[in-house]
Amino acid sequence: MARLPSVDRLLKADAIAPLIDTFGRVETTAAIRNTLAGIRKDMAASGDEPPTDTAILEAASEALTQNAAPSLRPVFNLTGTVLHTNLGRASLPEEAIDAVAAAARGASNLEYRIGEGKRGDRDEHIEDQLCAMTGAEAATIVNNNAAAVMLVLNTFALGKEVPTSRGELIEIGGSFRMPDIMAQSGCTLVEVGTTNRTHLKDFAGAIGPDTGMIMKVHTSNYVVEGFTAEVPEPELAKLCHDNNIPFAIDLGSGTLTDLAQFGLPHEPTPMEAMKHGADVITFSGDKLLGGPQAGIIVGTKDYIAQIKKNPMKRALRCDKMTIAALSAVLRLYADPDRLVERVPTLRLLARRVDAIRGVAERIGPALAAAVDGFGSVTDTACESQIGSGALPTRRIPSAGLAISPNAKSGTALKALAEAFRALPVPVIGRIQDDAFILDLRCLEDEDSFTAQLPALDLPR
């Protein structure tokens, strides 16, 4: 039987230069070695003759290209969930993307006051904007809202008690459970009230010398309906102020604009929370705000100053790219007339169902051609959701395309979803009622979508 070529011989081949140019000598050599090892194994099993040097180099080149592809890749989010945590939540406005690139490229005045030539504070880049927009006296930001909640609890209630309504001991998702967060922040949770009803007297009875603060958590991902009672925020605020402890509200989504203008139900805003007497308010940067992942904390001057002094703040501080992006997004909020047009999250949420139907009409034929012989495509009404725990019970009417395999089997449906995920820009849809559904609310780049459809590889 003929022998495999040596690594050295292959490294001397003419075709190797462009590979070394692109991937470097170390990676190229490793890829050739791996390819040869794989072929050696196959040959031992099959008894086949070795492939040509050209074929071996081609296999190595393919492996190198695959390895070089970034792990984090763009996808088409056609799940119908606009703020999909697993798919990266909010897409940034172009203005924010430019700001990120500029901040990333070189040195900046991140913590430097140019006029004075002195050290500054990175929060200065966003603090005035946040205060102007929320009516707060001061503001700071950290990596995400989970961090913001932990930082607030740790600042005001380390080693102390935090009375919390039993109706608000929520799990947001993954490992973010309010009771665990309290414990990890060094606080003792004191449960008050019942699951469906909590009264002011429950809180009043729980406050004592060891109470650090009260935190009200916006139950953003579920609703308690029926015989319910919760304490109005202004009453809780007064109780806290009478006892000289801070009253914090964790809003979760925290939109800065009235969602009712998009036909969505009202979602509490930081401005309202301020008006209700909250001293500290936390919300996410990449939920309804439509910005980068961040935890925004706004509130009174004294309390925010205490938060900034906590050494945990240093551990949770945001990167310059986040600050650049958030500042750019906040600037867009100053121009409400063009806000929806510029902030993708709001633009997608506000997208009208007839406009989405238009997308279905335009891309439908290309999709039908791509699945021809495997299945058929029909228009379908869909219901999108905001995602990330915001207004979960509220569906937004949307439109989409449903692909039904000719073979009515779960295997065919799975193969369909897999083939769409295997496209150069993976398409993520959902399986529902024996069809693979693409909710088109979040499809804006129709040309890129249809351009890759001929690559759809279905078992026909």
Ligand SMILES: *Cc1c(COP(=O)(O)O)cnc(C)c1O
């Ligand atoms: C989403 C959410 C959080 C966590 O925010 P992240 O930005 O995901 O860290 C905390 N509290 C509430 C009420 C939420 O909805």
